[in-house]
Amino acid sequence: MKNIILKELTMETLKYYFNFPYKIVLSKNSGYFASRIYDESNNLCSLAIDTASDLLSSLIIAITSLALILYFSWKMTCIFVVIIPVIYMLARKFGTKVSSFSEQEKEKEANLREKIITLVSSYRTVKLFNLYDISFKKVHNALDRFLNALYSKIKFTKLYGTLNDLFMSLMEFFVLIGLGIGVILGFLTIGGLFGYMQAFWRGVSGITSLIENFPRLMSLKGYLNRLKEFESFQEKEKSWEGKEIVLDKINYSFPERSVIKNFSLSIKGGEKILITGPNGSGKTTLLNIMCGFLEPEGHYKLTDLKNISAMIMPMEFIPGSLKDNVDFNVLSENNKRKFLTLIEKFGLDNKLEKTPFELSEGEKKKFCIIRTLLKQAEVYFFDEPLSNIDEGSKEDVMNVILSETKGKSLVVVMHGGEKFHACFDEIIRLR
Structure with a gap:
């Protein structure tokens, strides 16, 4: 499946390129466009398929577990009403930045590839005119810009994950207290407690997996934005009459x-x-x-x-x-x-x-x-x-x-x- 999608996407992106105005083609080295045509298509396919697969399995686990804990105790399940707004708030706060950093990362990566391809194509010139220092500096600076963008994306992704982990741990603590009170007050049996806990941990696992996939979804959004930008460079070829x-x-x-x-x-x-x-x-x-x-x-x-x-x-x-x-x-x-x-x-x-x-x-x-x-x-x-x-x-x-x-x-x-x-x-x- 991935190979089929990658082939179709790469060929479609290649067709976009040949509809670009020549002025845009002249503005970048061929390595830049090669990176956008193949590398970004490959990254987009891999991320989309992996994320879709993880999301589907996590969603199934979360839904089935939620149904079970509703069966065991609908009162305790009401705590999930508190979870959803907090998760949504964190997603809104970090999602935009992760998407933006993903776009910057891919642009910096394309520019890095452009620099490297230009340099390796200039083998004789570098040796003849002793251009090692300035050439390596160009690549070094491009690497710095790419790695800084990559670091920023990873930093925000990790921060998002850490805050969600803290919140989920806090939620688990209150659930355990609530379950203990439920047993003491008699509206939850010991057997129900164990059944609820087993379903609850599976549900937490599914929700945690969904949360962990959110930064990947935002990265995917960034890649799709770049694909749309690439497509937007196209220009309809003018039609001319006559031969003069x-x-x-x-x-x-x-x-x-x-x-x-x-x-x-x-x-x-x-x-x-x-x-x-x-x-x-x-x-x-x-x-x-x-x-x-x-x-x-x-x-x-x-x-x-x-x-x-x-x-x-x-x-x-x-x-x-x-x-x-x-x-x-x-x-x-x-x-x-x-x-x-x-x-x-x-x-x-x-x-x-x-x-x-x-x-x-x-x-x-x-x-x-x-x-x-x-x-x-x-x-x-x-x-x-x-x-x-x-x-x-x-x-x-x-x-x-x-x-x-x-x-x-x-x-x-x-x-x-x-x-x-x-x-x-x-x-x-x-x-």
Whole structure:
């Protein structure tokens, strides 16, 4: 049961992620989202199933025991009328804090995972530039924040449990006194006393178990709140009509700086446009805007993603081989032949079963170009297609791009490559 729920919840959360605005995706490292997609789903499933099982058994014990002690002496059972308001008061007082600390704990844990994954991905950088101290400090601080949140949750959970234990012990004391008086006054027999006590202790055990599960319920509430928050990040994908792309005096800013200012561009069918400019001038940001991943300020018209094929830096790959990265088995026969032809032309035919991460940077770039050309689209975007490509292959690669996109719109971002400028209808220089 747990495995089925975990699988469904993880896959559903993964679907949420791919409906997020790209701006949110950029705001965190992939490790953060991995933690929220799988780790929190796993924690939620485990806690929900364990808590539900314990609550059910505790509730059954409490109800059956209550029925028995009512049978033995309804007068003594009236003491439970005093228990319920006190338990409710303690639950209200501590429950909100436990739920809040649970949410903080999971957020801090996701941030900790993000820091660790970022650091272990920077192995060479840390060693080359002696960044051990600052790197370890970042992880150390993230660990402190996570452990402090975890400690706060445990502290309040334990305090809640201790107060409930004290109250239950006090209640047991008064029940014993009441039972003794009942025997003395004659409305309870010795046999009834023993029967009542046996049922009472079972009832106390069931109630105590219910009380102990309350902090877990509040933690569960915190996890569910985070799941709802994750779901709320989703954004309905805009639907566009037509195949033209028009940007009319658009602006785009990141939190720390403005990147695109008062920019206009119109891409008509079959046009070939080259975009150049120094680092930081907004070239890649512009491609993300034209693909619909980022939403600028101003007037603009785009085309649906089904009409677009793009290679935007940094290069991205799914788990698996080169074939998996184009879902080779579902390709049409024509596209299979095209894929294998381009793979051979670019010298990757002996790498088909390797993962992209086993390739050199130049080989990765060639594969991304092939994958982009494989999709039947109206507009093709290429972000620095010739970077990391050896000099002897650059002309061949550019010729393939121009040939395969003939009759379609083509937008290329490129540094240098002046000898290819004549191949384009328009050259845009960003400052």
